[in-house]
Amino acid sequence: MKVFVSRNIPTAAIDVLKEYGLDAHINVDNKHLTQDQLIQECQDVDLLLNVGHADLDKHFLESCKHLKGIALASVGYDHVDLQTATALRIPVSNTPGVLSGATADVAFLLMLAVSRKAFSRAHEVREGKWKDFEFMQDLGIELNGKTLGIYGLGRIGLELAKKAKAAYNMNIIYYNRSRNLEAEKLVDARYVNFDDLLSQSDVISLHTNLSAETQYRFNKDAFRRMKKSAILINTARGKVVHEKDLIEALQLGEIWGAGLDVSNPEPMSPSNPLLDMPNVCVLPHIGSATIETRTQMAVMAANNLIAAKNSNPMMQIVNKEVYL
Ligand SMILES: NC(=O)C1=CN([C@@H]2O[C@H](COP(=O)(O)OP(=O)(O)OC[C@H]3O[C@@H](n4cnc5c(N)ncnc54)[C@H](OP(=O)(O)O)[C@@H]3O)[C@@H](O)[C@H]2O)C=CC1
Numbered sequence: 442m443k444v445f446v447s448r449n450i451p452t453a454a455i456d457v458l459k460e461y462g463l464d465a466h467i468n469v470d471n472k473h474l475t476q477d478q479l480i481q482e483c484q485d486v487d488l489l490l491n492v493g494h495a496d497l498d499k500h501f502l503e504s505c506k507h508l509k510g511i512a513l514a515s516v517g518y519d520h521v522d523l524q525t526a527t528a529l530r531i532p533v534s535n536t537p538g539v540l541s542g543a544t545a546d547v548a549f550l551l552m553l554a555v556s557r558k559a560f561s562r563a564h565e566v567r568e569g570k571w572k573d574f575e576f577m578q579d580l581g582i583e584l585n586g587k588t589l590g591i592y593g594l595g596r597i598g599l600e601l602a603k604k605a606k607a608a609y610n611m612n613i614i615y616y617n618r619s620r621n622l623e624a625e626k627l628v629d630a631r632y633v634n635f636d637d638l639l640s641q642s643d644v645i646s647l648h649t650n651l652s653a654e655t656q657y658r659f660n661k662d663a664f665r666r667m668k669k670s671a672i673l674i675n676t677a678r679g680k681v682v683h684e685k686d687l688i689e690a691l692q693l694g695e696i697w698g699a700g701l702d703v704s705n706p707e708p709m710s711p712s713n714p715l716l717d718m719p720n721v722c723v724l725p726h727i728g729s730a731t732i733e734t735r736t737q738m739a740v741m742a743a744n745n746l747i748a749a750k751n752s753n754p755m756m757q758i759v760n761k762e763v764y765l
């Protein structure tokens with residue numbers, strides 16, 4: 442069977458593929474592939490281990506006629522046309538759980554960075570422009586005892602809630618479509634409606650998957666209903682936030698600051714006004730980027746490919762209808 446790995450992955454995962462007899466062709470140069478290039482690479486490929494968030498849409502899926510399985514090295518699968526994959530009987534797997542702690546760490550990091558204005562003048566230090574200790578400058582907001590609102594309290598949201606509770610005894614409120622009773626028990630999380638999430642939170646952290654329902658849910662209207670002192674953290678997907686409305690809300694002082702690990706599009710344009718705002722911290726989508734986590738993600742994806750190779754169900758299947 443022909444296997445393609447779309448970017449470099451840790452050796453541990455390549456070893457798993459080899460151990461089970463899959464001799465993968467790896468994009469060893471780690472070149473960014475356009476969709477056309479990926480289609481070209483996958484012309485006679487049976488199994489794809491896909492790294493990154495390039496669109497695996499109808500055109501891609503229908504163009505790669507030999508595909509019998511796609512293992513994503515990500516938990517999010519909003520970039521895959523699952524309906525077409527299922528119709529073509531291509532099982533698709535993801536990597537839930539193993540990246541929750543690392544991604545929650547980045548949300549926590551952003552929450553602290555923005556609330557303490559940690560990076561707003563870091564460049565001044567580097568450029569020799571920092572002149573003096575200022576008693577009344579760079580004043581941040583303390584997180585202790587504040588209210589953390591989580592939009593999408595699932596695996597990652599719960600990890601963040603645990604950290605926020607342990608470190609700062611934050612009050613946790615959340616909004617999902619359904620209640621998360623485990624979180625209510627573990628961190629005393631309180632289920633609220635969307636309006637209350639907006640109006641009661643000191644920090645709102647987004648951890649939903651991207652869907653038609655969640656796309657642009659954080660827009661002009663939402664920002665107006667948030668506290669003027671509120672901080673927005675997004676480690677979910679760029680499109681959950683209406684970026685133009687966010688820029689306006691920050692410019693008008695409708696919210697206090699924002700910490701973003703994701704944007705729309707990615708990479709963010711260097712001319713994006715968010716990058717010039719001292720109350721905004723932007724990271725290059727590094728949520729799961731630790732040696733430990735990326736290794737576990739890649740190994741999980743490799744094991745899913747092995748299952749597909751052996752015509753067994755993939756363990757972390759996201760379109761299980763394919764097996765009906
Ligand atoms: N920055 C990064 O590097 C990373 C980003 N991510 C992003 O984080 C996302 C979440 O991952 P994970 O925690 O594992 O996923 P989970 O499925 O565990 O959690 C998603 C949560 O979102 C809620 N949700 C879904 N739809 C809605 C809606 N319409 N309104 C309100 N809540 C909703 C779900 O609850 P319910 O179904 O009850 O509504 C669930 O609690 C991923 O999909 C990915 O996009 C993930 C990893 C790394």
Ligand SMILES: O=CC(=O)O
Binds near residue numbers: 515518540
């Ligand atoms: O964004 C990363 C993911 O795993 O999803």
